[in-house]
Amino acid sequence: MLTDRQRMILNAIIDDYIRSAEPVGSRSISKRGDVGFSPATIRNEMADLEELGFLEQPHTSAGRIPSTKGYRYYVDHLVNFNEVNEQDLTKVRSFFSEKVNEMEQVIQHAAMILSNLTNYTSILLGPEMFSTSLKHFSLVPLDATSAVAIIVTNTGHVENRTIQIPPGVSMEEMEKVVRILNTKLVGVPLIRLKSKLHAEMGQELDRYIDHCEEVLGVLDKALQSDDEHRIFLSGTTNMLTQPEFKDVDKVKTILDLLDETPAIMKMFSALPSGIQVRIGTENDQEAIANCSLITATYSVDGQSLGTIGILGPTRMEYGKVISLLNIISKDMALMLGRWYK
């Protein structure tokens, strides 16, 4: 579809624009070593590329900037994936060679590293619930009517929730229930916990204790997996350093979007495995129509565990970010693989 020369020129324009954030003129392309043609020739090619929809002109006498289609072609065919420099690489390596105990810490820290290395905003979704299973369930009484329910997963993640003991149910009875749960439910994936509880434990419990209904109700609440605090953001203020967002109002709509858990969940829902690039208007959310979102899922044994995302302006260092995500998602999978044994 495009000639070699057109590809070369398109590549040069996008590279330049990514660096400078300014419309690129024919002269500056000609002066680069790698394209040995005069400005006039390049102008002709640029006009063709614009006609084909790969470039745009902010106004008549300005240079060209890439269109969404241009970026798309660049990402699909042109970009060079070896743009991670040695320094960054060693930083990543040393991070993943460290031994860390807390999974949340790992994720939080990984988010920080990503936003630092890229100067964009990083968004991490932690390992999904359905891939972890119950390791231990316990109940710590606080007083006569309330207790803390604690759920430990096989990955060492801990969820806790305060519950009210139903009136008429004694603490001894509750402890009996907990013992039963621990013998019957250990190893069950978290996401199945609730259904399993109802399907298989109803009669079982009924035999041992009174007030079965109320107890089940409370346990339901306790086992409700809350997926609220599983989004880790880092480098949100990096958005403010991008020249395209020097306008406060624009940046506010973006930051407000990042504050909304459901919106982020929606952006990340149903992503295909591997690396995914959504450029500008390819995103559903209007607030990030000037942004690109690059996501990578990480998985162990073919099971997707979570997602890493980088949000930046459409004028993004695609090569660097994609390479980095590739590396980190794999390291992440490796590290978590050890966790899941």
Place this chain on the structure above:
Amino acid sequence: MLTDRQRMILNAIIDDYIRSAEPVGSRSISKRGDVGFSPATIRNEMADLEELGFLEQPHTSAGRIPSTKGYRYYVDHLVNFNEVNEQDLTKVRSFFSEKVNEMEQVIQHAAMILSNLTNYTSILLGPEMFSTSLKHFSLVPLDATSAVAIIVTNTGHVENRTIQIPPGVSMEEMEKVVRILNTKLVGVPLIRLKSKLHAEMGQELDRYIDHCEEVLGVLDKALQSDDEHRIFLSGTTNMLTQPEFKDVDKVKTILDLLDETPAIMKMFSALPSGIQVRIGTENDQEAIANCSLITATYSVDGQSLGTIGILGPTRMEYGKVISLLNIISKDMALMLGRWYK
């Protein structure tokens, strides 16, 4: 020190400036119903007030704006504290009459309400460690070498940490240790846990188990209270709506400051009880020299539990914010009082 008329004029100027964010001229003050003097008279008084340091002039032919000293006088002597409207009040009341189980949820939600009602940024510090005590300590083994240590406090708060079992120590031994800890340490304030462990338990443990040194080391790590995730922010992007922060760079230094846990801790450390107002340069942090920080501690039985803060431009609605903080800090104390029984 100031005449009645000067106070009245100062009050009028600050009120106007808080509403408009523009330097206030003599004419506009004169036109307000409450000050019955001609612009010329007001100009004379304004000149005096400037000489006294309560007002400033951005440039010769502009109106006056309040200085830090002016705001200080306003806050100390002039501001009207009944500026919370009915609607807001009912919102607060209905929030605190709700029954909620999770303390973290309460705090997070309170932060949201505050930032919504004020349009500034709210910062909440959760109940301090030293006021909570150990309720229960448990250890859930994950595999041969690692386990999750779980600390439940008397308030139902749960801390957890993954630890490595020292080589040579068996799980049975660890469980023995946990039993001992639960009989000896329950009721001890969290902040004293570590010192108590060393001072009183050393010999005790030595008698029962081998590898005492290593076990103590691990427990140390487990009991290390991490005070990281105890800061709750809400409405950070509200900063972006203030006209004084239309400059992206200024707002970035502020948002970056809010991202730094230690900096916030420092701002909130050693606050006297009750409401505290720090105006502009009265703050240590240079990044918020154009901001005012209003804080309120909330306490039960004279014991300070935590702090609520509102950060906004120096041109802040002091009356409203202070009244609101007064109400909310009291309601918060009440609610937590029930918690601590």
Place this chain on the structure above:
DNA sequence: GATTAGCACTCGACTTTAATGAGTGCTAAC
């Protein structure tokens, strides 16, 4: 003596105009 009307003056904000120059498209020569 306190208040106010009047007036000259200041100075930022905004508008207008002109100059600059980066970049283009087109044509004709190579």
Place this chain on the structure above:
DNA sequence: GTTAGCACTCATTAAAGTCGAGTGCTAATC
């Protein structure tokens, strides 16, 4: 097919001019 040359476009910047809100001071008034 490539490129030099040239007229043209148009955002950006600077300079000059206008406007008006607001001041300080003086002298008249209450």
